[in-house]
Amino acid sequence: MEHAEHVALIRGGVEGGGLEWIELGSGGGAFTLALADLLGPSGRITSVDRDRAALRRQGATLAAAFPATHVDYLEADFSRPLGLAARDGVLMANSLHFSRDQAAVLQQVGALLRPGGRLVVVEYDTDRGNHWVPHPLSYRSWERVSREAGFRDTRLLARRPGSGLAAIYSALSFGR
Numbered sequence: 001m002e003h004a005e006h007v008a009l010i011r012g013g014v015e016g017g018g019l020e021w022i023e024l025g026s027g028g029g030a031f032t033l034a035l036a037d038l039l040g041p042s043g044r045i046t047s048v049d050r051d052r053a054a055l056r057r058q059g060a061t062l063a064a065a066f067p068a069t070h071v072d073y074l075e076a077d078f079s080r081p082l083g084l085a086a087r088d089g090v091l092m093a094n095s096l097h098f099s100r101d102q103a104a105v106l107q108q109v110g111a112l113l114r115p116g117g118r119l120v121v122v123e124y125d126t127d128r129g130n131h132w133v134p135h136p137l138s139y140r141s142w143e144r145v146s147r148e149a150g151f152r153d154t155r156l157l158a159r160r161p162g163s164g165l166a167a168i169y170s171a172l173s174f175g176r
């Protein structure tokens with residue numbers, strides 16, 4: 001996927017949703033770049049991943065592409081309390097499917113959002129996992145799982161063909 005496609009997937013969830021975001025499982029930073037692009041130079045991003053090397057690479061890429069955007073990097077496991085203040089939005093792109101206990105992760109995510117804050121997820125549209133994508137959620141399942149976790153007004157943002165497993169979708173939900 002190209003940068004423009006990453007931007008297109010999350011644009012509808014990010015625009016108009018405040019300037020302070022957390023990305024959980026940011027990896028190489030493909031969607032962090034998209035987030036930085038959409039938020040502009042006033043944006044503030046906390047980029048969380050348990051992979052220190054990926055965060056280091058990502059930091060160099062972000063600094064080159066969007067030097068004015070403030071990005072903090074946190075090496076941590078997002079299934080545990082992160083001790084961060086609540087923000088306007090949380091982005092999880094291709095990262096929720098690594099967690100078996102998604103309800104527990106979503107409880108942590110809810111605590112990271114200001115009232116009415118936004119959760120944007122990017123996932124494979126299937127409920128059948130494999131070695132690389134162990135616990136994906138189809139959009140239909142995401143509607144149920146997000147509702148059970150206390151999120152509301154879940155809506156599909158965009159869908160694009162995936163390379164292999166299934167189509168990829170993005171969805172927006174709102175916190176309490």
Ligand SMILES: C[S@@+](CC[C@H](N)C(=O)[O-])C[C@H]1O[C@@H](n2cnc3c(N)ncnc32)[C@H](O)[C@@H]1O
Nearest residue numbers: 025026027030049050051077078093094095098
């Ligand atoms: C498939 S990569 C996706 C990276 C990026 N969001 C993207 O879409 O290009 C998944 C990332 O989530 C991270 N990750 C998975 N589970 C995690 C956890 N419990 N805590 C922190 N990071 C996690 C992995 O280290 C990896 O960098």
